Amino acid sequence: MLKNKYLKQWSCIVSEHLPHLSIPQAIGLATWSFGMVMTKSSSLTQVSRFIGAVNEEKPNTVRQRLKEWYQSGKAKKGEKRSTLEVSSCFAPLLMWVISLLPIDLERIALAMDATTIGNKFVVLSINVLLAGCGIPIAWSIVKANEPGSWKPYWQKLLRQIKEAVPNGWTVIVPADRGLYAPWLYQVIVEAGWHPFLRINQQGLVKISSHGQWQPLDALVSAPGQSWSGQVVCFKTNPLACTWLARWDSGYQEPWLVLTDLSPQRADALWYGLRPSTDCVYRDLKSDGWQWQNTRLLDPQRAERLWLAMAVATLWMVMLGGEAENQFPEPNLS
Template identity: 60%
Template structure:
């Protein structure tokens, strides 16, 4: 039972935006997220101690409840054991964010990226990019040593969100050059979203209407230059696209961006929105979850919990 009025109010907000969750799931999620925001840590010890004082309970009681909330069903006691399917929370999380969207442009920038948690895990995540921050709305955590393609993971993450965005919105998906793949470009286009993917400057391109193949490192050759045009990139796995190029002062390499948008409908400066990704990782590491200090070595449990950054924004004034 939640006794503190602020915690109870937060539980009501969580329940409203995640209506598919059961009452125990809402209570656990609200308790975890509230405690993490207020303590700046995902430590079960710190969160349970804080909540026990706030809610006038014994620390061990809160600790056990928090622990059982994120455990797999087989690790729980009782006959009616269940576990939270975090994938079912992705679309409601995105809808929650869009419900607070003040822009009339119906334009949504999304960013995808990966980060490592020590040597144990790799996190594939999809973020809403907003005001120099990135709010994770869908993710997949794999073992750091896991072999195989990430393609099915990204495909599933995209599919989990496709119905959460109104069809009349323009969606731009940004990714750094380390994630570029022709199938990724195609997957994004198949959703009627627009890829905005950075590529390496190795390789060649051909301007539409010309026969000559040029090297990508000749598109812009010095700082201060920019260019855009309809091209075919790469001879081996050709990609018909628009290529944006720009080289600003202070950057070691130029930006080379491929997209399905016509040159006049895009802006290479959109790629600067990706700066929010690094800010988001700082939130879940040094400023938030303290991921880099984890002692977990196996998947499951806490790393399948619903992310707390959305809640941090709601309760930032407390």
């Protein structure tokens, strides 16, 4: 039973936007995210103590309830045991974020990125770039150094959120150099979205199908230069695309970005949105929920706790706006 009125209000908001969750699941998610925001920590002990104090409960009672929330159904007590399916929350999370945007915006940036949690996990996440930060809306967590390709994880994540974006919206998908792959470019295009994938300077490019191959760094070779146009990129696994190159003063190297948008519709500066996703990792780790100190070892449990951190991050962004529907528009024009 929730006695604290603010926790109760937040639980109602969480349940409204994630209506498929059972009442215990929604209350657990609201309690975790509420406690994280108030304590600036994802520590089970700290959150349990805080919730116990504000909700007039014994900390150990809260601790057991919060611990069971991220466990699998088999590990829980009682007859009506169920496992929270985190992926079922991805599309509703994205729809929640979209509901906060100006109704005439009709465009959004979804960044793909990977981050490590010590030597325990690698988190593959898709983050909405909004208000100068990234809000996780879909993720998979795998054990660090686990063999195998990340391709199936990324493909599944993109499928799970595709239907949440309204028809007709412009969606750009930035990703840093370490994630570029021909299949990733194609999967994003097939979703009806626009890849904005940064690549390394190594490789060859030709400006026309009958042109000569030349090094990728030949067209933009010094600070202050920029270039955009349709090209065939890479002699091995060639890709016909738009190539955006920009080298601003003060930077050690240029941005080289591949997209399917025409040169007239795209700007390399849009890639400047992607570093906003680095902010979310700082918020989830050292600057915010301190998740780098997690003792969890099971990836599935970690994914459930990541859901609470995602909702906590979303709430912080909501609180940071002048009103829930007043956010700075992503600069895509």
